[in-house]
Amino acid sequence: MAYAEQAETEALHEPKSFLTRYIWSQDHKVIAIQYSLTALFVGVIAVMLSGLMRIQIGFPGSLAFMDASAYYQAMTMHGMIMVIYLLTALFLGGFGNYLIPLMVGARDMVFPYVNMLSYWIYLLAVLVLLAGFFVPGGPTGSGWTLYPPQSITQGTPGVEWGIVLMLVSLAIFIVAATMGGLNYVTTVLQARTHGMTLFRMPLSVWGIFMASIMALLAFPALFVSAVMMLFDKLLGTSFFMPAMISLGQQLDHQGGSPILFQHLFWFFGHPEVYIVALPAFGLVSDLISTHARKNIFGYRMMVWAIIAIGVLSFVVWAHHMYVSGMNPYFGFFFAVTTLIIAVPTALKVYNWVLTLWQGDIHLTVPMLFALAFIVTFLVGGLTGLFLGNVIVDIPLSDTYFVVAHFHMVMGVAPVLVVFGGIYHWFPKVTGRMLNDTLGKLHFWITFLGTYAIFFPMHYLGFQGMPRRYYAYDNYAFIPQSAQELNAFITVVALTVGVSQLLFLFNLAWSVFKGKPAGGNPWGAASLEWQTPNTPPKHGNWGEKLPVVHRWAYDYSVPGIEQDFVAQTVSAEELEQMRQLSAGTRIADVKP
Amino acid sequence: MNRLLLRNADDGDPAGGWNRDPEGIQAEGVDRSQIAKTGLRLFLAVVSSLFFLFLIAFIARSQMVDWLPLTEPLAPLANPWQLWLNSAFLVFSCIALQWSRMAARQVRLDATVIGFVVAGVFAIAFLAGQLWVWQQFVAWGYFVASNPANSFFYLLTGLHGLHLLGGLIAWGMIVAKFLHRVPLPQLRASVELCAIYWHYLLGLWFVLFALLTSTPETYEAIARLCGLR
Numbered sequence: 025m026a027y028a029e030q031a032e033t034e035a036l037h038e039p040k041s042f043l044t045r046y047i048w049s050q051d052h053k054v055i056a057i058q059y060s061l062t063a064l065f066v067g068v069i070a071v072m073l074s075g076l077m078r079i080q081i082g083f084p085g086s087l088a089f090m091d092a093s094a095y096y097q098a099m100t101m102h103g104m105i106m107v108i109y110l111l112t113a114l115f116l117g118g119f120g121n122y123l124i125p126l127m128v129g130a131r132d133m134v135f136p137y138v139n140m141l142s143y144w145i146y147l148l149a150v151l152v153l154l155a156g157f158f159v160p161g162g163p164t165g166s167g168w169t170l171y172p173p174q175s176i177t178q179g180t181p182g183v184e185w186g187i188v189l190m191l192v193s194l195a196i197f198i199v200a201a202t203m204g205g206l207n208y209v210t211t212v213l214q215a216r217t218h219g220m221t222l223f224r225m226p227l228s229v230w231g232i233f234m235a236s237i238m239a240l241l242a243f244p245a246l247f248v249s250a251v252m253m254l255f256d257k258l259l260g261t262s263f264f265m266p267a268m269i270s271l272g273q274q275l276d277h278q279g280g281s282p283i284l285f286q287h288l289f290w291f292f293g294h295p296e297v298y299i300v301a302l303p304a305f306g307l308v309s310d311l312i313s314t315h316a317r318k319n320i321f322g323y324r325m326m327v328w329a330i331i332a333i334g335v336l337s338f339v340v341w342a343h344h345m346y347v348s349g350m351n352p353y354f355g356f357f358f359a360v361t362t363l364i365i366a367v368p369t370a371l372k373v374y375n376w377v378l379t380l381w382q383g384d385i386h387l388t389v390p391m392l393f394a395l396a397f398i399v400t401f402l403v404g405g406l407t408g409l410f411l412g413n414v415i416v417d418i419p420l421s422d423t424y425f426v427v428a429h430f431h432m433v434m435g436v437a438p439v440l441v442v443f444g445g446i447y448h449w450f451p452k453v454t455g456r457m458l459n460d461t462l463g464k465l466h467f468w469i470t471f472l473g474t475y476a477i478f479f480p481m482h483y484l485g486f487q488g489m490p491r492r493y494y495a496y497d498n499y500a501f502i503p504q505s506a507q508e509l510n511a512f513i514t515v516v517a518l519t520v521g522v523s524q525l526l527f528l529f530n531l532a533w534s535v536f537k538g539k540p541a542g543g544n545p546w547g548a549a550s551l552e553w554q555t556p557n558t559p560p561k562h563g564n565w566g567e568k569l570p571v572v573h574r575w576a577y578d579y580s581v582p583g584i585e586q587d588f589v590a591q592t593v594s595a596e597e598l599e600q601m602r603q604l605s606a607g608t609r610i611a612d613v614k615p
Numbered sequence: 616m617n618r619l620l621l622r623n624a625d626d627g628d629p630a631g632g633w634n635r636d637p638e639g640i641q642a643e644g645v646d647r648s649q650i651a652k653t654g655l656r657l658f659l660a661v662v663s664s665l666f667f668l669f670l671i672a673f674i675a676r677s678q679m680v681d682w683l684p685l686t687e688p689l690a691p692l693a694n695p696w697q698l699w700l701n702s703a704f705l706v707f708s709c710i711a712l713q714w715s716r717m718a719a720r721q722v723r724l725d726a727t728v729i730g731f732v733v734a735g736v737f738a739i740a741f742l743a744g745q746l747w748v749w750q751q752f753v754a755w756g757y758f759v760a761s762n763p764a765n766s767f768f769y770l771l772t773g774l775h776g777l778h779l780l781g782g783l784i785a786w787g788m789i790v791a792k793f794l795h796r797v798p799l800p801q802l803r804a805s806v807e808l809c810a811i812y813w814h815y816l817l818g819l820w821f822v823l824f825a826l827l828t829s830t831p832e833t834y835e836a837i838a839r840l841c842g843l844r
């Protein structure tokens with residue numbers, strides 16, 4: 025057990041100028057905001073790219089510049105940005121950075137300088153990625169999985185510059201993620217305040233902690249594949265490139281294994297799903313408990329489920345490769361592990377529902393997003409059971425059913441948590457509330473809209489509409505009704521996309537004009553809401569670190585009038601609160 | 616089941632089990648070096664994951680028909696004496712660093728500095744030796760793209776060298792602090808961290824060395840064991 029006692033005596037990297045306070049800041053809160061704003065910025069680009077794609081699918085030929093190459097480039101960049109540069113960066117770099125030190129009672133991350141470097145290297149990765157739009161040939165259009173040999177063979181968009189920039193950007197991102205991950209994990213292990221035991225940490229911290237460990241172990245697989253593919257592309261090696269003829273020419277490569285790339289990529293790629301999902305699980309647990317005014321059901325089970333999912337996610341990767349021609353016994357093994365991972369996941373869903381049961385549910389905006397997450401994750405998770413079975417996956421593979429599945433489970437569901445989390449913690453970050461009406465409008469358009477977009481895609485998949493086609497008209501096997509549905513999806517997608525401006529406007533407006541929030545507007549029990557200042561000042565806790573006496577979920581405690589007991593309340597203080605509450609009740613009765 | 620029962624189903628505050636000191640009464644102070652050590656160990660876990668995956672890729676790729684082993688009679692690693700020499704440099708470097716580490720613990724400044732500097736010099740010799748091996752490879756016509764075995768040799772030795780180079784940057788910064796007469800107690804933790812990192816890289820080098828100089832039969836056996844064949 026380790027505590028951050030040294031933090032009370034050590035001098036902190038006190039900012040001395042505007043530059044060190046807001047730009048080259050080593051304060052975890054500033055770095056979190058930098059990460060979040062950058063991630064949201066690239067997220068907006070990715071949403072715009074999806075809008076362009078949808079216009080092409082729904083109304084083929086209506087955009088003059090959208091040829092097949094541009095479509096594939098938009099698709100690749102959309103996928104990669106959303107998965108890596110938005111969701112991973114936002115959950116770990118944004119929420120992780122902001123919440124971990126505040127939730128465990130630390131003054132900052134344990135390596136603040138490395139933390140700062142992590143952000144700037146992440147920004148460099150983003151810039152290198154976006155540079156792809158401005159180089160000859162544009163960004164790579166090989167799909168976000170970057171499968172060789174196609175990704176580095178003539179004929180694929182961006183084969184000269186785009187793919188190189190993508191691979192270099194990924195390698196840089198991994199360096200940034202490693203720097204961040206080392207900080208998050210070490211801070212949780214070494215910088216918890218007095219009384220903050222591992223089993224008193226909020227589930228948000230548990231989710232981010234486990235996801236960081238997974239990121240540290242899984243991202244090297246992407247690094248390995250990126251480096252080896254760069255060698256193949258730039259130095260002419262044959263790690264992944266087989267002997268092949270391209271444009272009538274025999275290439276110099278021979279003997280390489282494209283399947284090896286797939287194994288490496290998915291050894292990273294599947295844990296990546298949970299690197300995004302586990303923080304979402306953690307955050308949503310805290311949102312549900314706080315806004316249902318009830319302790320989280322089965323806290324320990326929830327922690328062990330997070331750990332179990334984290335471990336199991338490393339042995340399911342090849343379920344992304346059922347159609348790659350692998351040994352049927354492998355398929356059987358990976359189908360079994362995939363179905364096993366549904367057990368701890370389902371356990372979490374049950375526990376969220378049981379937390380809600382008989383709770384004092386406040387339908388605040390964060391709670392609406394949290395509830396929407398449960399439903400969406402359930403739908404996406406159930407279709408995952410379909411696709412986890414080899415025999416069902418093979419006919420559905422490469423259809424819109426898969427697109428619907430992964431957008432539901434790892435696109436929409438985590439994004440709903442991102443929104444819920446921002447609405448929930450924005451008052452702590454800025455000291456002001458986000459506008460409630462705008463928030464509810466944003467919620468309903470986003471929630472219903474995403475269902476209108478992705479739910480019909482399941483039917484399109486069953487009809488056999490393939491993924492990755494640039495245009496779906498003039499195919500005999502795709503009926504006209506599918507095209508009409510595509511047009512409908514496009515209209516909704518554009519509406520949902522534009523409606524995100526409501527959210528961005530709300531953010532910008534509320535920072536300056538929002539209703540003052542006070543220190544703890546939701547009446548939350550966890551430590552980050554007990555800071556002496558809101559927004560928390562540099563060093564977070566004033567002179568003395570807080571002392572933790574209980575878990576983060578003491579809501580609606582019997583015998584206590586106030587419907588939450590903060591983590592910092594000691595047993596003696598709780599007894600006083602109990603007596604005070606009893607006194608108040610007697611006084612209420614007497615007149 | 617009522618609300619109280621639901622609450623009790625989890626037994627309220629679950630602190631326990633891993634929690635030796637839930638009330639923080641016996642809070643121990645943790646010095647910065649402990650935090651840095653934890654960070655370094657985590658980093659080494661990341662590096663292990665990286666090289667483990669490279670080695671799996673190596674074994675998988677070695678089973679393709681175009682693989683030309685570097686240990687064939689006329690190939691550059693048929694008699695890897697240069698690699699043995701380099702290994703000796705790295706071993707000496709680690710011994711010197713360990714000596715420096717122990718001297719630092721006993722607050723013997725001169726021995727600490729001498730050991731530390733000697734360790735760096737041997738590490739630089741190791742890197743120079745590795746470059747010399749690369750030069751030999753090129754001279755013999757074993758280029759990076761000529762064969763996957765060559766590609767892996769350059770890739771793995773290069774990455775290992777880059778990690779050592781990173782260590783040498785840290786080493787240089789600590790040497791600069793010694794030159795600026797920073798007191799030994801303030802540098803002891805840094806020497807410790809360097810030593811841990813060096814020892815790890817020595818272990819990693821021997822794993823790489825063993826694998827790169829093994830025969831195709833060994834690769835095949837490992838591949839069978841891993842289900843890659």
